Amino acid sequence: MVDQLMASDDDESRYIALVERFRQFGCGNAEGWARSEIDENIPQLARFVFLRQLWNLVITPEAPRRLNDYAGPNDDGRGGALRRIKECGVASNDLLTIVREAQIDVIREVASILDELNTLDSQYDGIRWGLFEIDDNDCPTRPIDCLHESVDDEDVIPRPQDRRTNG
Template sequence: MLGAFNQLGCSDPEGWVRSEIEEGIPQLARYRFLRTLWLQIIDNWHDGPANIPAARRALEAGASQGDLTQLARAVAYETVFAMLYHLDADEEATDQLPSWALAEITPTGEATRRHLDALHEDLLTLDPSGREGQDLWS
């Protein structure tokens, strides 16, 4: 497990492994999932939102590419955070309605029965830049 965290570029692999072992939290699955959200959703906007008509109009009107990119990344972050929070906050759950959970599976697709809870709490700490999202708000 330590090797997997190192391979993924984790800055504190020992801490994540210790937490998984001592607390029984599926930290490797959590780390992989959150890291993927940063790389594929939040930071995917580094090339800019030029394919969005409203963004093109803003650029033509004098907005800077950097500001639009920062705006797109901030909106992506807020959307991801809200979705992660919503995964844990099923306010309409009742005995009659199904709910949801994000769960860890093995490499062969078998359920481990361990849920990935409170992901929103670790989202900022997995910013690949190491800045914990500070560049989104400056």
């Protein structure tokens, strides 16, 4: 009984700390994510942060500068496509929408690839990977899986005020 009470107190302390961490990252349902981590032993904070970092890579209407990086020819021979597209009369907002949707599709596909390792063709036998939470010694602990379940969660998608500067 005493062990259960101590575990309960430890869980409550962890829960409070997790709620605060989720809130620091702008999570609207911090309590739900934290409760799931405690009750189900799912590394929800690591999952949330990983997905949020992916979403931070997506271009936004509030930060279209990254799109302009492709406006002129670059030293590596890339570029110029944006200039040619604009010369054809394509509105910048339309192009931004296309690029954004393509980036979001990539995020969803990355989540699926990480989640669906067991569905690979037989030619990939013996090849395995995974996404894990790691400890202070960089050793894997809990797997971060089922990303596809949370990839489109409104809490994971950064609001403009939560978004880090992305270019």
